[in-house]
Amino acid sequence: xxxxxxxxxxxxxxxxxxxxxxxxxxxxxxxxxxxxxxxxxxxxxxxxxxxxxxxxxxxxxxxxxxxxxxxxxxxxxxxxxxxxxxxxxxxxxxxxxxxxxxxxxxxxxxxxxxxxxxxxxxxxxxxxxxxxxxxxxxxxxxxxxxxxxxxxxxxxxxxxxxxxxxxxxxxxxxxxxxxxxxxx
Amino acid sequence: xxxxxxxxxxxxxxxxxxxxxxxxxxxxxxxxxxxxxxxxxxxxxxxxxxxxxxxxxxxxxxxxxxxxxxxxxxxxxxxxxxxxxxxxxxxxxxxxxxxxxxxxxxxxxxxxxxxxxxxxxxxxxxxxxxxxxxxxxxxxxxxxxxxxxxxxxxxxxxxxxxxxxxxxxxxxx
Numbered sequence: 001x002x003x004x005x006x007x008x009x010x011x012x013x014x015x016x017x018x019x020x021x022x023x024x025x026x027x028x029x030x031x032x033x034x035x036x037x038x039x040x041x042x043x044x045x046x047x048x049x050x051x052x053x054x055x056x057x058x059x060x061x062x063x064x065x066x067x068x069x070x071x072x073x074x075x076x077x078x079x080x081x082x083x084x085x086x087x088x089x090x091x092x093x094x095x096x097x098x099x100x101x102x103x104x105x106x107x108x109x110x111x112x113x114x115x116x117x118x119x120x121x122x123x124x125x126x127x128x129x130x131x132x133x134x135x136x137x138x139x140x141x142x143x144x145x146x147x148x149x150x151x152x153x154x155x156x157x158x159x160x161x162x163x164x165x166x167x168x169x170x171x172x173x174x175x176x177x178x179x180x181x182x183x184x
Numbered sequence: 185x186x187x188x189x190x191x192x193x194x195x196x197x198x199x200x201x202x203x204x205x206x207x208x209x210x211x212x213x214x215x216x217x218x219x220x221x222x223x224x225x226x227x228x229x230x231x232x233x234x235x236x237x238x239x240x241x242x243x244x245x246x247x248x249x250x251x252x253x254x255x256x257x258x259x260x261x262x263x264x265x266x267x268x269x270x271x272x273x274x275x276x277x278x279x280x281x282x283x284x285x286x287x288x289x290x291x292x293x294x295x296x297x298x299x300x301x302x303x304x305x306x307x308x309x310x311x312x313x314x315x316x317x318x319x320x321x322x323x324x325x326x327x328x329x330x331x332x333x334x335x336x337x338x339x340x341x342x343x344x345x346x347x348x349x350x351x352x353x354x355x356x357x
C-alpha cells in the first residue's frame with residue numbers, strides 16, 4: 001500500500017492506525033509485510049512448517065484484534081513477532097512437546113526432523129549451515145537469526161529475546177564467531 | 185583501519201547483505217570491505233547464513249488475509265449497539281434483580297395471608313383509619329380460593345396430625 005501522492009510505501013504506523021478502523025487494505029498490507037517474519041520466528045521455536053504457519057495465522061488474528069492494546073512503544077513488527085513467539089510457545093505447550101530449554105540441549109533438531117524429501121532437495125551446504133545454527137545456544141541462535149533473517153536492530157532483538165540491547169549484541173557476535181569457527 | 189572500525193562495520197553487516205543500508209553508509213562499507221579481508225570473510229559467512237533463511241509456504245499471506253476478513257471483519261460490518269436506547273440483553277437486566285427481595289416479598293405476603301386466616305383476619309374496610317379494626321367482621325373470603333389456597337399456599341389448618349400425615353403420604357405417592 002502506497003501513499004497516493006508520493007508513491008512511497010506507507011509506514012506501519014499509518015497502516016496500524018487505519019487497521020484500527022477495520023480498513024481491510026491496511027490489514028492486508030500489514031500481513032503482506034510481516035507474515036514471513038512471523039512464520040520464521042514461529043518456525044524457530046516449533047521446528048514444524050505446518051504448525052508455524054498455523055501460529056502465524058493466529059498471530060495476526062490476535063494482533064489485529066488487539067490493536068487497541070498496541071501503544072506503539074515498540075515497532076509494530078517487533079510487537080507482532082513477540083506475539084508470534086508467544087503463539088509458538090503456546091502451540092508447544094498445547095502439543096505437549098518438548099520445551100524450548102530441552103531443544104537447546106538437544107542440539108541440531110531441525111536437520112534431523114526434516115522429511116526425507118526435503119533432505120534430498122536441500123544441498124549439503126545448506127544442511128551444514130542449518131546444523132551449525134542449531135548448535136548455537138538458544139539466545140545466540142535467536143540473536144543471529146533475528147538479526148540476519150529479519151534485519152532487526154539489536155534493540156529489537158533484545159526486546160524479543162528478553163535481554164538488553166547490549167546483551168543482544170554480545171549474543172549475536174558470539175554466535176557469528178562460533179559459526180565462523182565451525183565453517184573453518 | 186582500526187579494530188573499532190571493524191566492530192562498527194560488523195554491527196551493520198546484516199543491513200548490508202539485506203540491502204537495507206542507507207547510501208552513505210553503503211559507500212563506507214564498500215571501501216572498508218575492499219581493504220579488510222577479515223570483514224569480507226564475515227560478510228561471506230553472513231551471506232551463507234542468509235541463504236538458509238526459511239521461506240513461508242506459498243499462499244500463507246492470502247490464507248491469513250482471508251481468515252482476518254472472516255474472523256475480524258472490515259469496516260463494512262454493522263457496529264454493535266451502543267446508545268442507551270438500544271436493547272439491553274435480558275441476562276443483564278436479570279443480573280440487577282435482587283432475587284432475595286422477591287423471595288422476601290413472597291414470604292411476607294404468604295405470612296400475612298396465613299396470619300389473617302388463622303387469626304380470624306380483620307380486614308379494615310375502605311375508609312377506615314389504619315388504627316381501627318372491626319373485630320366482629322367475618323373472615324375475608326376474598327383471600328380464600330375454592331381450591332383451598334391462600335395467597336398461593338394450601339390451607340391445612342383444619343386437618344388433624346393423622347390426616348396431615350395421610351395427606352403427605354398420598355402426595356408423596
